[in-house]
Amino acid sequence: MKANAQELAGLVPDRVRRLRVVEAFRSIIPKKGSGVGLDVRGAGGELIVSTERLGQGLKGIMAVSQAEPALQTVTGRLTRIDFDERKVTIVYPPTNRELECIYEEGIEDLLLENPRELIQVTGEVIVDEDNQPKRIVDVNDIREVDLSPFYLAEIQLPDYVLRLHEPLVITPDLDESKQLICLTNPWLGIDVCAFTRDELDEALMVEFDVLWRNYAKADDDVLSPAATELKRGLLARMEEVARAER
Numbered sequence: 168m169k170a171n172a173q174e175l176a177g178l179v180p181d182r183v184r185r186l187r188v189v190e191a192f193r194s195i196i197p198k199k200g201s202g203v204g205l206d207v208r209g210a211g212g213e214l215i216v217s218t219e220r221l222g223q224g225l226k227g228i229m230a231v232s233q234a235e236p237a238l239q240t241v242t243g244r245l246t247r248i249d250f251d252e253r254k255v256t257i258v259y260p261p262t263n264r265e266l267e268c269i270y271e272e273g274i275e276d277l278l279l280e281n282p283r284e285l286i287q288v289t290g291e292v293i294v295d296e297d298n299q300p301k302r303i304v305d306v307n308d309i310r311e312v313d314l315s316p317f318y319l320a321e322i323q324l325p326d327y328v329l330r331l332h333e334p335l336v337i338t339p340d341l342d343e344s345k346q347l348i349c350l351t352n353p354w355l356g357i358d359v360c361a362f363t364r365d366e367l368d369e370a371l372m373v374e375f376d377v378l379w380r381n382y383a384k385a386d387d388d389v390l391s392p393a394a395t396e397l398k399r400g401l402l403a404r405m406e407e408v409a410r411a412e413r
Contacts, residue, residue, distance in 0.1 A: 239292040240362045241266065241300055242312060242346050244284055250275065255309065257288060260345040262299050270306035278309050285312045285345070287363065313364045314339050317350060322375045328408045329375060335404070339367065355404065356382070356397050379407070 243257030243266060255268040255278065268288045270278070290306035316338045322329035337357070339348045347360040348367050359374050361367040382394055383401040390398060 238289050238307070239300075240287050240289045240308075241292060241303060242285065242287050242341075242362075245286050248278065255288065255306070257286065259300055264299070264301065266300055266303055268303040268306050268309075270309065274306060274309060280310075286310065287312055289363075312341070312348070314341070314348070317368075317371070322372065322405070324372060324376050324379075326410070328410055329379060329405045330408045331405045333404070339364075354400050356401075383407075 241257070241259060243259045245255065245257055246265065247254075247256040249255075253270050253272065253275075255270060257266050257268060258264070259266050268290065270290070287308075287310055288303055288306055289308035290303040292300045293302040293304060295301045316336050319335040319337070320331055322331075335352075335355075337350050337352055339350050341347065342349055342360060347362060348364060349358075349360040350367060350371055351358050356378050357371070357374055359367065359370040361370045378397070378401060382390065382398045385394075385398065387395055387398070
């Protein structure tokens with residue numbers, strides 16, 4: 168996938184145009200946490216394309232695009248839009264400061280598609296002497312804060328799959344700073360946060376892997392009473408399946 172990302176970077180050297188290509192593909196595949204996926208296989212059962220692999224490929228392309236310079240995502244309340252100056256103004260909740268966000272040509276479509284009050288802006292963040300954001304330049308992504316539920320029927324991990332006996336629905340929420348999207352489920356020991364939904368999905372997969380390896384598969388005699396209860400909850404709700412069995 169990385170090679171394909173490098174090839175696209177060579178074919179479409181303009182970063183904004185490249186991001187628009189990525190956005191076009193992202194708009195037609197299921198979003199992270201939706202519980203929906205698609206595999207297309209040939210007559211012999213060989214995998215031709217899957218939305219899971221396509222999503223990984225798009226992530227690689229974004230990594231190439233974001234290599235110049237390092238980018239950061241900031242969530243804020245939209246207050247003004249100036250199309251002539253290509254400038255968006257948001258209020259940053261932790262400091263209640265207005266941040267000017269200078270976007271590149273080609274981002275206006277994203278802005279028009281996400282007219283919500285609370286939006287996420289990704290770009291090069293300029294900070295003040297207290298290391299707080301004061302301005303965002305070279306904005307290449309603007310989107311609404313997506314707090315729709317995560318629907319989980321299978322947990323796709325690198326070495327195995329966790330198959331839930333009944334689908335699990337977890338609704339994310341914003342933390343007090345409004346910068347982090349969080350998922351919690353005390354019954355399964357889930358407590359993860361991230362700046363974007365895609366990052367949150369990745370953190371959730373890592374969390375399940377850690378919980379399964381360190382609790383569900385651990386011997387009872389090395390676990391505390393609380394950890395043993397967590398192990399029982401995990402084993403009651405899901406089972407491990409080899410990836411080859413899918």
